[in-house]
Amino acid sequence: xxxxxxxxxxxxxxxxxxxxxxxxxxxxxxxxxxxxxxxxxxxxxxxxxxxxxxxxxxxxxxxxxxxxxxxxxxxxxxxxxxxxxxxxxxxxxxxxxxxxxxxxxxxxxxxxxxxxxxxxxxxxxxxxxxxxxxxxxxxxxxxxxxxxxxxxxxxxxxxxxxxxxxxxxxxxxxxxxxxxxxxxxxxxxxxxxxxxxxxxxxxxxxxxxxxxxxx
Ligand code: B1M
Numbered sequence: 677x678x679x680x681x682x683x684x685x686x687x688x689x690x691x692x693x694x695x696x697x698x699x700x701x702x703x704x705x706x707x708x709x710x711x712x713x714x715x716x717x718x719x720x721x722x723x724x725x726x727x728x729x730x731x732x733x734x735x736x737x738x739x740x741x742x743x744x745x746x747x748x749x750x751x752x753x754x755x756x757x758x759x760x761x762x763x764x765x766x767x768x769x770x771x772x773x774x775x776x777x778x779x780x781x782x783x784x785x786x787x788x789x790x791x792x793x794x795x796x797x798x799x800x801x802x803x804x805x806x807x808x809x810x811x812x813x814x815x816x817x818x819x820x821x822x823x824x825x826x827x828x829x830x831x832x833x834x835x836x837x838x839x840x841x842x843x844x845x846x847x848x849x850x851x852x853x854x855x856x857x858x859x860x861x862x863x864x865x866x867x868x869x870x871x872x873x874x875x876x877x878x879x880x881x882x883x884x885x886x887x888x889x890x891x
Contacts, residue, residue, distance in 0.1 A: 760790065773824070851874070
């Protein structure tokens with residue numbers, strides 16, 4: 677198989693052996709972020725399709741996720757970083773009940789590499805923990821990630837909690853994750869939230885939003 681296909685296959689098959697050598701070879705002619713976006717994420721997409729259609733069982737999805745995480749960790753030191761720092765602080769979390777964190781961690785990498793201070797709380801975070809961290813770290817923005825359909829409902833509840841605690845004006849919120857749609861965030865949630873709420877389709881849109889919100 678050509679290198680690109682082979683890397684994609686490694687994600688789909690959850691095969692770590694030889695991964696680093698292939699990543700080294702790919703780094704010879706492409707930037708690290710391009711490898712993640714154009715190749716590895718394609719592999720995860722196939723995994724999602726196979727799982728969704730019942731052709732792949734959960735333990736194999738987990739293996740694919742592990743290979744993805746290993747690959748991203750290996751590529752991270754090769755990613756471009758700006759010299760900026762201290763551009764602002766975001767508290768980032770996967771919402772309550774949701775364990776998916778690959779996308780959230782990519783957002784962390786992209787924002788950190790571009791001068792933002794990221795307080796990454798991890799997965800399954802109740803709103804109380806997110807709000808506490810936001811106050812403690814004097815966050816400029818709150819970022820929530822979630823991939824399950826039920827997480828989109830939890831995000832709505834979290835925004836309502838911010839309203840109730842009169843914190844909405846202080847915290848613009850960026851939401852991301854595969855189950856969200858732009859319309860749901862920018863129309864439905866925009867209507868209920870008393871602060872700013874924006875949708876990020878991917879980590880780069882997350883970065884653009886951060887720059888727009890506090891830059
Ligand atoms: Co899960 N899972 N999973 N899973 N899983 C999905 C999400 C699913 C769509 C698969 C499917 O059925 N086709 C489906 C959800 C269906 C639904 O809700 N309607 C699903 C399911 C059902 C489940 C379980 C319930 C399965 C079960 O137990 N029976 C279970 C849930 C457990 C729980 O959360 N309580 C489960 C478990 C798992 C694993 C643990 C095996 C593993 C996760 C490992 C991990 O993350 N550490 C896993 C995986 C890997 C997936 C798929 C295949 C891939 C997700 C992924 O990492 N994508 C996924 C299929 C899919 O998404 N279509 C699926 C790559 C990642 C980079 O993309 O996170 O979307 P993503 O991030 C993107 C953007 O969304 C955006 O930026 C990133 C790209 O730049 N983004 C942000 C994300 N967050 C952002 C935040 C921002 C800005 C941008 O600012 C704050």
